[in-house]
Amino acid sequence: MKKIVAITSCPVGIAHTYMAAENLEKAGNALGVEVKVETHGSIGVENKLSSQDIQEAVGVIIAADTKVDKSRFDGKPLITVGVQEGIHQSQALIKKILDHQADIYQNTLSVTQESDDTANEGMGKKIYKSLMNGVSYMVPFVVTGGLLIAISLSLGGTPTASGIKVPDGTLWATMLTIGTAAMGLMVPILSAFIAQSIADRPGLVPGFVGGMLAANGALYGSTANAGFLGGIITGFLAGFVALAIKRLPVPKALQSIMPIIVIPILSSLIVGFSFIYIIGKPVTWLFTSLATFLTHMQGNHGSEVVLALILGAMIAFDMGGPFNKVAFLFGSGLIANGNYAIMGPIAVAICIPPLGLGVASLVLNNRFSAAEKEAGKASLAMGLFGITEGAIPFASTDPLRTIPSIVVGAMTGSVIAMLSGVTDHVAHGGPIVAVLGAVDHVVMFFVAVAAGICVTILMLRILKPDLSIKKSDATKTPSDDVVTEPLEQSADFASITDLLHDNTILLDLDEQSKDDVITKLSQELVNTGNITDLEKFKTAIHNRENESTTGIGMGIAIPHGKSAYVTKPTLAFARSTDGIDWQSLDGSDAQLIFMIAVPKNNKEDIHLKILQRLSRKLMDDDFRKELLAAPDKQAIKTLLNEM
Secondary structure (H helix, E strand, O other): OOEEEEEEEOOOOOHHHHHHHHHHHHHHHHOOOEEEEEEEEOOEEEOOOOHHHHHHOOEEEEEEOOOOOOHHHOOOEEEEEOHHHHHHOHHHHHHHHHOOOOOEOOOOOOOOOOOOOOOOOOHHHHHHHHHHHHHHHHHHHHHHHHHHHHHHHHHHOEEEOOEEEOOOOOHHHHHHHHHHHHHHOHHHHHHHHHHHHHHOHHHHHHHHHHHHHHOOHHHHOOOOOOHHHHHHHHHHHHHHHHHHHHOOOOOHHHHOOHHHHHHHHHHHHHHHHHHHHHHHHHHHHHHHHHHHHHHHHOOOHHHHHHHHHHHHHHHHHOOOOHHHHHHHHHHHHHHOOOOOOOHHHHHHHHHHHHHHHHHHHHHOHHHOOHHHHHHHHHHHHHHHOOOHHHHHHHHHHOHHHHHHHHHHHHHHHHHHHHHOOOEEOOOOOOHHHHHOOOEEOHHHHHHHHHHHHHHHHHHHHHHOOOOOOOOOHHHOOHHHOOOOOOOOOOOOOOOHHHHOOHHHEEOOOOOOOHHHHHHHHHHHHHHOOOEOOHHHHHHHHHHHHHHOOOEEEOOEEOOEEEEOOEOOOEEEEEEEEEEEOOOOOOOOOEEEEEEEEEEOOOOOOHHHHHHHHHHHHOOOHHHHHHHHHOOOHHHHHHHHOOO
């Protein structure tokens, strides 16, 4: 019997990972082929492929929406698709391998020509995945550097005419140096890993070099660097240049040195020369023009409101990038001339993007993913200390909604500060400068900040979609990626039926809405005695639904919640003849509904193991039909006992 190996993975690593695995295995059985699937799920790497498995295989299928290392499949026919194709086109993928229609994968460490295993992937999706790859590596540098800088300025800094200064030779100065170094790597890391996602490892060097150039404005005649927007430009430029060079036909004698010498050098030169001589100079001209324009506006009372609008917009637009730096340098330059009125509105605008997004991630619970809510905490801390870059993770993942929101919020705060006579005597912004006594009209400073935050939240509420209605897998941030190390299996329950009770099996639901079904099932779970607070548990279920729908398609919904008010893992099952609108990914109404309740501090990831078993078995069309046709609770138990 022929053998095919596969890997499945989705950004969350729960249902779709195992659904794709189950369908590939079923399709293999139908076609007389053994298919062994390695799953990269939230509970770790399972069913890991051995060297012998790979050697025996006639081909490889990777159905994943996350980055998967393909180096071990060198020389094998390989197909790379998204996890949805693994679920819905499993037979077609296997037939493509059997019909010798898959390209041979070649490891770029030893050869230069790599098969285009993403040829069927749309350019939009490729760009999105590459950007997310860069952001996922960049965020730890932003958070680490930003918080270290903020702590050192807050605890060790003193206000001076040239800004908040930390005395040399102190512990705080050392912390500031470390934080500055970490923050300085933000743009190069972003650029490098965007390029790496496009061209694999050969893209790292030109991406990093391009990012360093983008972060050093002096190389292209600018007093402000190109910021994270420049890093995005160099990342994509480096990635596609390196990819193009990789595809050039070369003699075998040169293949071994292509990825370590030829590609890095040529692509770095192309990216470097392009940025310094083509991209950098127009940026310099733009910044010089902006600075001159802003200077002419200052001093005309009728134009000060317009000036405040412009400064607020520039500060927020690229969050520490070139526009931000031009406005900041304009305001700080006037401090030396004794003009503190311009720096006041700038100091307000600086903190509104991170504070506004941080507060929004808390109050707009159904419009931010779990990863964004975590980023919101760091954004709040960075905003308090005047670090606009705290907003970058949000803007990188959803720029079309985030940037207009923070720009309007910053403009609002800036105008209020200008009209209220708020001034700032130091070249820094955020509440920290008010706390340290560098701001005049402190009360109005905070009023302006609060108004800007409120406007930002209002804009986000209007522009951002309600994730409880629909959230595509494509919108998930790399910070939702799966755990990649194997975890030990647990035998906490022998069968799914061990978690069921007679009263938690409901046939022919009368409820017609998703909320009513959640309430009904939650109440039955409470009646088992394993849940102590109905409303608190329902909140946990709704919070999970707000992250993304648990309607996984094919008439199935698996709502689940971890709560401190659950004392023991418990499962409820309900069946609806008419179906319930669960906003499922495939648009189908949910007829088979499983609700999982587990204790909040459960260390065994029981809910993930339950989800894994359910997802695999429910891919069987006949099994679903049997569940729908089961005449009574005992028949349901008999069927579920197979899990």
